[in-house]
Amino acid sequence: MSVIFLDRQAWGADAIPYRLGGRDDPRPGKRDIALSERLGSVNHHTVSVDPDTSPNVWENVAEVKANARRIQQARPDLGGGFLDVPYNFLGYLMTDASVTICEGRGWVRSGAHTAGKGRDGQYLNITQLATSWGGNFEDNRLDISPWLPAINEWHHRQKQMAPKLQTITGHQDWAFASDLNRTACPGHSIYTRLREFSFEPPEEDDMDEVARKAIEELKVADNGLRTLLAAVGQHTRDNRALLKAAYDDHLALKQRVAEHIARQGEEPNLPDDQANAQLWREVQERIAEHEAKFAKIAEAVGGGA
Numbered sequence: 001m002s003v004i005f006l007d008r009q010a011w012g013a014d015a016i017p018y019r020l021g022g023r024d025d026p027r028p029g030k031r032d033i034a035l036s037e038r039l040g041s042v043n044h045h046t047v048s049v050d051p052d053t054s055p056n057v058w059e060n061v062a063e064v065k066a067n068a069r070r071i072q073q074a075r076p077d078l079g080g081g082f083l084d085v086p087y088n089f090l091g092y093l094m095t096d097a098s099v100t101i102c103e104g105r106g107w108v109r110s111g112a113h114t115a116g117k118g119r120d121g122q123y124l125n126i127t128q129l130a131t132s133w134g135g136n137f138e139d140n141r142l143d144i145s146p147w148l149p150a151i152n153e154w155h156h157r158q159k160q161m162a163p164k165l166q167t168i169t170g171h172q173d174w175a176f177a178s179d180l181n182r183t184a185c186p187g188h189s190i191y192t193r194l195r196e197f198s199f200e201p202p203e204e205d206d207m208d209e210v211a212r213k214a215i216e217e218l219k220v221a222d223n224g225l226r227t228l229l230a231a232v233g234q235h236t237r238d239n240r241a242l243l244k245a246a247y248d249d250h251l252a253l254k255q256r257v258a259e260h261i262a263r264q265g266e267e268p269n270l271p272d273d274q275a276n277a278q279l280w281r282e283v284q285e286r287i288a289e290h291e292a293k294f295a296k297i298a299e300a301v302g303g304g305a
């Protein structure tokens with residue numbers, strides 16, 4: 001499980017004359033919001049889908065960045081004439097069951113996402129931190145089970161930042177506050193699972209799934225290499241073909257690992273990333289060992305790889 005966080009610079013937000021909903025917003029009555037004023041986390045969906053066969057699942061960071069930029073442009077009516085993301089955060093369900101979070105209004109600015117006042121008389125755009133999930137979870141049903149660990153890790157991080165967070169809701173839960181909240185948002189596939197959303201810290205044993213798989217693959221490849229190494233000297237031509245296939249697999253794995261590490265680099269340095277970092281060092285060490293073995297085999301069979 002993992003959560004990748006992209007701040008506005010990382011996803012390429014357009015520079016705007018001022019950020020909305022904070023002390024730098026020139027409209028009257030705007031101020032920074034203290035984290036202690038945040039009482040709940042409200043979930044929305046953006047209705048803006050990924051234009052392929054999996055409209056609520058995002059294949060790579062480039063797609064996410066492009067969509068975040070589109071959302072920034074989409075609702076001028078929500079920003080007093082200025083364009084910005086009306087939510088505190090955008091969330092994207094990624095193919096590998098991680099989630100990518102893009103900073104919208106962010107932690108200290110009010111949003112333009114949930115109309116009216118709660119039962120405590122406070123504006124919901126102040127008390128609620130809104131995460132809007134990329135896609136249309138009403139018209140395109142999706143079993144979000146694979147993403148629940150990452151979604152909950154994100155909720156846990158919100159709670160770490162804003163310790164007074166108590167409730168996890170969906171936009172439509174606030175229908176009593178305003179007719180604008182009479183909506184299908186955040187869509188059936190999310191709304192029906194909200195009871196499983198949690199601020200609880202993630203389980204201790206959840207090593208990064210991708211790294212775990214990479215290590216398994218490396219172990220299998222390692223056995224194959226040992227066999228190859230033992231057989232070097234006999235049937236040299238066959239060995240060369242085997243070696244070529246093994247090396248191609250190795251290169252593909254190495255590429256995947258490099259991409260994953262590049263994405264991890266965009267995460268903020270949070271304490272719970274340390275276990276991941278350790279794991280990835282192990283993957284890199286194993287890759288280095290493989291390189292050495294390949295070199296040895298290549299030498300023995302006369303330059304196969």
Ligand SMILES: [Zn+2]
Pocket residue numbers: 043044045113171183185186
């Ligand atoms: Zn909504």
